[in-house]
Amino acid sequence: MDVLIGGVSQPVTITRKRMKNINLRISKDGMIQISCPHYASEAEIKRLIYMNEAWILEQQLRRKQENEINREGVNGPVLYWLGEKKYVRYLPAKRDSLTVDGDILTFYLKEETDERIEQTFRKVAAKEILRLAEERRGAWDALICHAHGLPLPEITMRYMTSRWGVCYPRKAKITLSTRLIHYPVECMEYVLLHEYAHFLVQNHSPAFYAVIAQYMPDYKERRKRLK
Numbered sequence: 001m002d003v004l005i006g007g008v009s010q011p012v013t014i015t016r017k018r019m020k021n022i023n024l025r026i027s028k029d030g031m032i033q034i035s036c037p038h039y040a041s042e043a044e045i046k047r048l049i050y051m052n053e054a055w056i057l058e059q060q061l062r063r064k065q066e067n068e069i070n071r072e073g074v075n076g077p078v079l080y081w082l083g084e085k086k087y088v089r090y091l092p093a094k095r096d097s098l099t100v101d102g103d104i105l106t107f108y109l110k111e112e113t114d115e116r117i118e119q120t121f122r123k124v125a126a127k128e129i130l131r132l133a134e135e136r137r138g139a140w141d142a143l144i145c146h147a148h149g150l151p152l153p154e155i156t157m158r159y160m161t162s163r164w165g166v167c168y169p170r171k172a173k174i175t176l177s178t179r180l181i182h183y184p185v186e187c188m189e190y191v192l193l194h195e196y197a198h199f200l201v202q203n204h205s206p207a208f209y210a211v212i213a214q215y216m217p218d219y220k221e222r223r224k225r226l227k
């Protein structure tokens, strides 16, 4: 049996067994496979397949990407980008850069050296975290700085291993760790609020955490993910 999926005619492998439901799966090489009871009609099978067209195309794209990585022999490390698992590959290029597309994180490198990989990663990670922080700072600028007559801080990025963020109240400055890129954005949001809250309370007393809890009731869960 053939079906028209994504505008392309694709074969379907049907296995009939003693079972109740019709099951649809995509094999490792992206083929549509059905297992179903002996009495299931072709019309029923086709209906199930067409209802799941978007899912099938997504699975096939994923299998294709996985197979490409394996074929090119660049199944490098797995990296977490904003809390999502990414497969890393390295491609030669004139300039060092990095892109994230679906499950794939691609390094474009002049030369594949550890130093270039690290520098490129930190640069792009810093840019992305800063962009996300700038997008989210408005509430804290208003509720914490404006409301208390404090200057708006400058946010900068640095690669730090022992801290997620640093606050310099006298300089009106907040520094975030580029390593936040590995965690879901909710974690960076917590660190950002944490540093803003230090403009009001400089220690880690209950009064300090009361400020955070007021604006972010689920802060403990976010903080736990960073440990």
Ligand SMILES: [Zn+2]
Binding pocket: 194, 198, 204
């Ligand atoms: Zn602190």
